[in-house]
Amino acid sequence: MRCGIAGVGVLGPGLPGWEASRAVLAGEAPWEPGPVVLPPPAALPATERRRTSAAVRLALVVAAEAAAASGLAPDALETVFASSNGDGAVIGSILEALSTPGGAISPTQFHNSVHNAAAGYWGIAAGSHCASVSLGGHDDSFAIGLVQAVAAVVSRRVPVLFCAYDAPLTPPLDARRLTDAVFATALVLVPSDAGVVLSVEMAERAEASSAGDLAPLMAGNPAARALPLLQALAAGAAAQVGLPLVDGGAVVLGVEPC
Amino acid sequence: MQYSGEMPAMLPSLAIPAFTAASAMGTGLAAMREALHGRRGGLAPCDLPGMPEGIWVGRVPGLEEVVLPEALARYDCRNHRLAELGLRQDGFEAAVAEAAGRFGAHRVAVVLGTSTSGIAETEVAYARRDADGALPADFDFAHTHDLYALPRYVRARLGLRGPAVAISTACTSGARSFLEAQSMIVAGLCDAVVVGGVDTLCRMTLHGFNSLELLSKGACRPCAVDRDGISIGEAAGFALVMRVEDAAPGSLALLGAGASADGHHMSSPHPEGLGAxxxxxxxxxxxxxxxxxxxxxxxxxxxxxxxxxxxxxxxxFGNGVPCSSTKGWTGHTLGASGALEAVIAAICVADGLVPGCLGVKEPDPGFGVDVAVANRALPVRRVLSNSFGFGGSNCALVIGQG
Known part of the structure; x- marks a missing residue:
């Protein structure tokens, strides 16, 4: 499968947006991880904005960055959101509430607990009626999410906004699903070879690509499995990226700058 | 760069050579048929511990006795027991094995929807925390609670090696799996896909809908003028899909599928139903x-x-097409509902049946549509099956004779 990449967004420790992170990702500047600022999504009405959690803000920041960079109207993009943990903080809070006598939980937290909450808030912010899908995939979330997004582009000839995001879980669940830091990335994928060309194939096996100096970030966040691809895009050279899957098989990505 | 904005391509029909489901209305197609024709629903007062008071649910009997294959014992949880029960029905395993033999196990994908996967295991683990607040050592997050656990289980259980995808778009998850399968087959990623959805009763869901004051005090009565809310149910629904030319002539088919977003509100639908x-x-x-x-x-x-x-x-459609909800039989099975109702649609096509809403004396006259409240026998060539969910997610399937 082949498609074009028309816009990129990224946010994580020491990676404050795509343009601001290019030198670090290209290996031309040192990576200096620090706290990540998660602004409330300005495009949402005030009531909805207040209800957004860290995970949703994280997803919407990179989605908006990639959409803006693509030059395409945000409401014209189908979306694919991939996340291993979804909104782990909200789910943790509900699990705590269920453990109290009576087990009453907050209605707002309940509707924010769905895995497609980020997609729902994006649709409201963008005023979009385009189809949207939300996926979970444990450590394969980025790879499988990207496969589905590119399959949508290739099969239906539509531009697709793909967003992979993950935030740490809360105690005690965090001890069983380690996620060190917040990380998110988004790509606007288009059915043409203009811009950078991305190829995506399933393979029996592939050697896992390394994120070099950013390896600790890649190991500590499922969405950060995107880093080798982002590094290749930042370097602007042809590259191949291997993403082995948890139960065998692999996704192999190719990048060809035009 | 600018995208030229060509018209989206329509995806071709897919054959559905095998399908099955398990829910409160019955396990397997024969039991479902009997329940539909005999108008016997599966809803009953909730007898699971720790649930809101005075509600009814659609519980699948016998799940407690289902045993997973020993090699996959780490996946053991209510959700995968229901998946296992579903897979055993109606020759589904054999149909998948035939497809894997023909196309290669790596060319058969598994795409399944679920809203809460095996979170019931985490609910129990939270109640068993030790003095330091740590979860018990035998709690296995990745193989139960994690959304990916469902397609991983089914993929391993069926001996498949194609891509595994967990879809979680709330109550459209099961329907949405059919659209993802269409894209994957057209894009050349695989030749056949096991699609569907599995969701099970858990405290988060029941207390969640209770917090929104959306639970009925009895068996739910969709479309009734005096309807008073949802009954939650659990279900597994599975279908095998492939290119029409790869299946036996005359197989049931997914004739069309569509999705949209409301872009309106997280838990309330657009009032005029624009997304729907x-x-x-x-x-x-x-x-x-x-x-x-x-x-x-x-x-x-x-x-x-x-x-x-x-x-x-x-x-x-105005009032020109009969419509009904079958949730009076099964309850709302959330991320499985789209898959379960695709299987119900298949039965309706095969049997020439419009199942009238259960327990509805007077349909809401405000709808202005033809709500069936008794079963009707008539030729059913094509069924439109709707699913809508939180986050403004909408999905519709057309199921019929290929």
Missing amino acids: ISAMRAALAAAGDAPVDYVNLHGTGTRANDAMEGNAVRVL
Whole structure:
């Protein structure tokens, strides 16, 4: 499968947006991880904005960055959101509430607990009626999410906004699903070879690509499995990226700058 | 860069050579048929511990006794027991094995929807925390609670090696799996896909809908003028899909599918049902705008959702097409509902049946549509099946004779 990449967004420790992170990702500047600022999504009405959690803000920041960079109207993009943990903080809070006598939980937290909450808030912010899908995939979330997004582009000839995001879980669940830091990335994928060309194939096996100096970030966040691809895009050279899957098989990505 | 904005391509029909389901209305197609024709629903007062008081649910009997294969014992949880029960019905395993033999196990994908996967295991683990607040050592997050656990289990259970995908778009998850399969087959990623959805009763869901004051005090009565909310159920629904030319002639088919987003509110539908209308239009257009003979409504039984859907169906069909919700038999099975109702649609096509809503004396006259409240026997060539969910997610399928 082949498609074009028309816009990129990224946010994580020491990676404050795509343009601001290019030198670090290209290996031309040192990576200096620090706290990540998660602004409330300005495009949402005030009531909805207040209800957004860290995970949703994280997803919407990179989605908006990639959409803006693509030059395409945000409401014209189908979306694919991939996340291993979804909104782990909200789910943790509900699990705590269920453990109290009576087990009453907050209605707002309940509707924010769905895995497609980020997609729902994006649709409201963008005023979009385009189809949207939300996926979970444990450590394969980025790879499988990207496969589905590119399959949508290739099969239906539509531009697709793909967003992979993950935030740490809360105690005690965090001890069983380690996620060190917040990380998110988004790509606007288009059915043409203009811009950078991305190829995506399933393979029996592939050697896992390394994120070099950013390896600790890649190991500590499922969405950060995107880093080798982002590094290749930042370097602007042809590259191949291997993403082995948890139960065998692999996704192999190719990048060809035009 | 600019995208030229060519028209999206329509995806071709897919054959559905095998399908099955397990829910409160019955395990397997024969039991489902009997329940539909005999108008015997599966809802009953909730007898699971720690649930809200005075509600009814659609519980699948016997799940406690289902045993997973020993090699996959780490996946053991209520959700995978229900998946296992479903896979054992109606020759489904054999049909998948035949496809894997023909195309290669790596060319058969697994795409399944779930809203809460095996979170019930985490609920229990939270109640068993030690003095330091740590979860018990035997709690296995990745193989139970994690969304990916469902397709991983089914993929391993069926001996498949194609891509595994967990879809979680709330109550459209099961329906949405059919659209993802279409894209994957057209894009050349695989030749066949096991699609469907599995969701099980858990405290988070029941207390969550209770917090929204959306639970009925009895068996839900979708489309009734005096409907008072949802009954939650659990279900597994599975279908094997492939290119029409790869299946036996005359196989049931997914004739069209459509999806949209409301972009309106997280838990309330667009009041006029604009997103629902657009998803139905997309599905009907993909099916060549051929007439449908029955609309299987999402019809959960809440005041707002049913009114929205009634409005949306009236805009498209007036009162010209019979419609009903089958959630009076099964309850709302959330991320499985789209898959379960695709299987119900298949039965309706095979049997020439429009199953009238259960327990509804007077349909809501405000809808202005033809709500069936008794079973009707008539030729059903094509069924439109609707699913709508939190986050403004909408999905519609057209199922019929290929």
